[in-house]
Amino acid sequence: MAGFLFRNLCGRFRQSARIDRRLSPRPRCDFVRYVNGTGGHNPRVSAQTDVSAAKKPSIRVTLVEGDGPGPAVCAAVRKILKAAKVPIEWDRQTVRVRRDPITDRMAVNAELLQSAADTRVVLRGPATAPADDGSPVSTALTLHKALRASIGVQLFASVEGHCPFGYLSMVNVRDNVSAEYSEIEHLVTPGVVQSIKTVTRRQSEELARFAFDYAVAHGHRRVTTLHKANVMRMSDGTFLKACRRVKCDYPGLEYNEERLDKFCLQVVNEPCQYDVLLTPSLYGAIAGAAVSAMAGGPATVPYAAFGPDVAVFGTMYDGPAVCRNGVIAKPVINPTGLIRSATWMLQHLGMPEIRLRIEKALDETIRQGVKTGDMDGVASCEQFTNAIVKNVARQER
Known part of the structure; x- marks a missing residue:
C-alpha cells in the first residue's frame, strides 16, 4: 500500500512538472x-x-x-x-x-x-x-x-562600531526553492510521513554558475560548497557533481567542498577561511543563520x-x-x-x-x-532612522 501511494505521488509530481515546463519559458542562466x-x-x-x-x-x-x-x-x-x-x-x-x-x-x-x-x-x-x-x-x-x-544571495559584513566576532565578510549564494524546500510531502500511513527532496542537474548547475560568476564579478577568490553527501549520497552527490562540472570553467577560483556540520564548527573559529558559500536550500538557511549571528545579527543582513x-x-x-x-x-x-x-x-x-x-x-x-538594542545601543527604530537621515543630509553639504 505504501509503495502504491509513493508511486502515485511521484507520478502526479512528474505530471505537474511537465505542465509547469510547458507553461513557463526556460529560465535564463545569466543572473549575475x-x-x-x-x-x-x-x-x-x-x-x-x-x-x-x-x-x-x-x-x-x-x-x-x-x-x-x-x-x-x-x-x-x-x-x-x-x-x-x-x-x-x-x-x-x-x-x-x-x-x-x-x-x-x-x-x-x-x-x-x-x-x-x-x-x-x-x-x-x-x-x-x-x-x-x-x-x-x-x-x-x-x-x-x-x-x-x-537564487538567493545573502551579504554578511561587519561594520566598525558593531563587530561581535571581529571583522567578517562573506557571501552566501543559495538555492531558494528546491531540495528540501520543494514542499513535497505526504502521509504514507498514520504516524508515517514522507518528504521528497528534489535535486536536478540543471538547477544545480545554474546555481553553481551564478555563484562562480558572482565571485569573479566581485573579486572573490574562493568558493566553498556545503553538503551532506556522506549521508545523502544521491541527492547531495548530484549537487556536488554539478558544482564540479561548472568549476572547470573557472580555473582562477579556488574551490572547496565541506560538510555542513564541519562548516558550523569551523566558521566560529576561523571565519576568514570562507569567502563565497554555495549552498542548497536548507543548508543555506542553516549556514546563513549561523553567519548572520556572527556578522551582527539577522536584522543587519x-x-x-x-x-x-x-x-x-x-x-x-x-x-x-x-x-x-x-x-x-x-x-x-x-x-x-x-x-x-x-x-x-x-x-x-x-x-x-x-x-x-x-x-x-x-x-x-x-x-x-x-544603535538599536540588538546592537548594544539604546536608540529606537525612529531615532536610528533620523540619525541616518541627518548623516545623509550632511554628505550633501
Whole structure:
C-alpha cells in the first residue's frame, strides 16, 4: 500500500512538472547581470547611465511592507531614500497567501504578481502571517516560487562600531526553492510521513554558475560548497557533481567542498577561511543563520532573490524584530538589513552613487554609537532612522 501511494505521488509530481515546463519559458542562466544592475530589469533605466547623476523620471518599485515589524522598517527605508532624493515611485502591495484548491499548493494574490511583473523589482518587509486557511506558511518561499526567484544571495559584513566576532565578510549564494524546500510531502500511513527532496542537474548547475560568476564579478577568490553527501549520497552527490562540472570553467577560483556540520564548527573559529558559500536550500538557511549571528545579527543582513524576470530585495526571515532577554512583549526593531537591501536595490537600478552615500551614512551612524538594542545601543527604530537621515543630509553639504 505504501509503495502504491509513493508511486502515485511521484507520478502526479512528474505530471505537474511537465505542465509547469510547458507553461513557463526556460529560465535564463545569466543572473549575475541582474545582481550588478547591468541587466536592466526596469526598462526605464539605462544599463550605461548612473541615474543618480541627473534628474530622471521616477522608477516604479513594488513595495510589500508585510506585517509585524514590516511597516516600521519599510517606513524607515522610505524616509531615508526620500532624504537622499531617490527617484522612486512605490507601488504598495499586500501579500496574501492561500492554498490553491486545484494543485493543493500555496499561491500568492494575483495583484502582487501583476505588480511585480510590471515593475520587475520588489522590496519586501518581513511577513509572518499564516495562509488564509490558518496553516503555517513561509511567505518568502511562496513568493519566491511564484516569481521564479530561485537564487538567493545573502551579504554578511561587519561594520566598525558593531563587530561581535571581529571583522567578517562573506557571501552566501543559495538555492531558494528546491531540495528540501520543494514542499513535497505526504502521509504514507498514520504516524508515517514522507518528504521528497528534489535535486536536478540543471538547477544545480545554474546555481553553481551564478555563484562562480558572482565571485569573479566581485573579486572573490574562493568558493566553498556545503553538503551532506556522506549521508545523502544521491541527492547531495548530484549537487556536488554539478558544482564540479561548472568549476572547470573557472580555473582562477579556488574551490572547496565541506560538510555542513564541519562548516558550523569551523566558521566560529576561523571565519576568514570562507569567502563565497554555495549552498542548497536548507543548508543555506542553516549556514546563513549561523553567519548572520556572527556578522551582527539577522536584522543587519541584506537578502536578495533573483530570477529571470524579477529581483526581490528583503531581509532574512523576520530579522528586523529581535526579542531581547528581559524585555517582555517589546521587540527591538532594527531596520539595518532592509536599508542595506534597499541600497543594493539602488545599485541594481543603476544608482551606485546614491547607494554609496546611504551606506556611508548608515556606517557613520553606527560608528557614532547610535544603535538599536540588538546592537548594544539604546536608540529606537525612529531615532536610528533620523540619525541616518541627518548623516545623509550632511554628505550633501
